[in-house]
Amino acid sequence: MLLFILLLARVASARCIGDGVQVFPRPGATIPTNTRLLLEGIGTARALVADLPGKTLRLQTDGHEIRVKAQRGWTSELGRVTVVLKPDGKLLPDKTYTLRLDDALPGTVKLLNGSGTALPEWLAGKSPDKTPPRWIKRPAISEGMARRNEEGVTRYVRLTMTMREESPAYMVVTLARKQAGATSQHYVIPVVNGSALLGHEPCSGAFGFEDGKSYRARVEVFDSAGNLAPAVPPLDFEAPTAPPEGG
Numbered sequence: 001m002l003l004f005i006l007l008l009a010r011v012a013s014a015r016c017i018g019d020g021v022q023v024f025p026r027p028g029a030t031i032p033t034n035t036r037l038l039l040e041g042i043g044t045a046r047a048l049v050a051d052l053p054g055k056t057l058r059l060q061t062d063g064h065e066i067r068v069k070a071q072r073g074w075t076s077e078l079g080r081v082t083v084v085l086k087p088d089g090k091l092l093p094d095k096t097y098t099l100r101l102d103d104a105l106p107g108t109v110k111l112l113n114g115s116g117t118a119l120p121e122w123l124a125g126k127s128p129d130k131t132p133p134r135w136i137k138r139p140a141i142s143e144g145m146a147r148r149n150e151e152g153v154t155r156y157v158r159l160t161m162t163m164r165e166e167s168p169a170y171m172v173v174t175l176a177r178k179q180a181g182a183t184s185q186h187y188v189i190p191v192v193n194g195s196a197l198l199g200h201e202p203c204s205g206a207f208g209f210e211d212g213k214s215y216r217a218r219v220e221v222f223d224s225a226g227n228l229a230p231a232v233p234p235l236d237f238e239a240p241t242a243p244p245e246g247g
Contacts, residue, residue, distance in 0.1 A: 016203035019043030021105070021110070022039075023037060023113065023120045024040070027115045031125060033128045034225045035122075035124075035129075035167070038084060038188065039085055040081070042079065045109050046081050048105055052070035054070065055069075058103055059097045059100075061096060064092050066089050067088045068088070069088065074172070076205065082188050091124035093126045128225065131227060132227040132229055133222075134229070135164075139159050142160045144158065145240055146241060152203070153242045154201050155239065159235070165223050165229075170191055170221070171221050172221075172222065173189060173219050175216070185208065187206045211239060212238055217237070
């Protein structure tokens with residue numbers, strides 16, 4: 001609970017996240033030797049990332065290199081796009097690998113969730129992950145928040161879950177208003193310490209909401225090796241309402 005309060009305080013008070021890319025799993029994480037990677041483009045980097053499918057990057061460590069092919073992933077309605085990076089072989093265990101983003105992206109593109117390095121790095125674990133996540137507590141809607149500042153509205157709904165899984169995990173969400181004929185939004189969000197934040201910041205985001213409207217989210221949870229958790233029922237909720245301008 002404290003972690004979520006601190007995270008919401010950060011996203012609520014932060015300005016626009018800015019232009020650049022984010023990677024999943026987060027740099028510095030330990031990943032299975034059969035991992036896949038997700039690369040997200042935000043703002044001006046969105047078009048660059050959207051153009052990557054079919055292109056090849058490299059994962060490098062001392063004495064070993066793996067080619068990584070970009071595949072089409074998901075597009076947000078709010079200025080973001082994510083592609084899947086699929087290695088053509090397994091990583092060597094207990095080695096630190098660097099993703100050469102500069103193989104396909106200009107060096108001026110900023111890594112937004114890096115760990116102090118210009119290029120993302122991960123530690124390969126000891127083995128591949130072939131076991132799907134197992135639920136201890138299935139995903140459920142928890143807290144929500146909405147805040148307005150001079151740049152616009154930040155709005156998030158928190159999903160919480162507990163699972164038996166050693167690899168980093170992410171959630172693919174199909175979201176729609178609970179009304180006949182509503183169009184769906186389809187995008188991906190990371191699971192961090194058993195929580196996933198569904199929503200947006202003032203300038204971009206994974207999903208857009210309308211104040212107080214009813215939504216249904218259908219979720220699929222994968223680990224970073226691509227193993228799919230057992231299916232879960234749809235999640236219904238009302239979008240948090242932002243305070244009025246000047247309020």
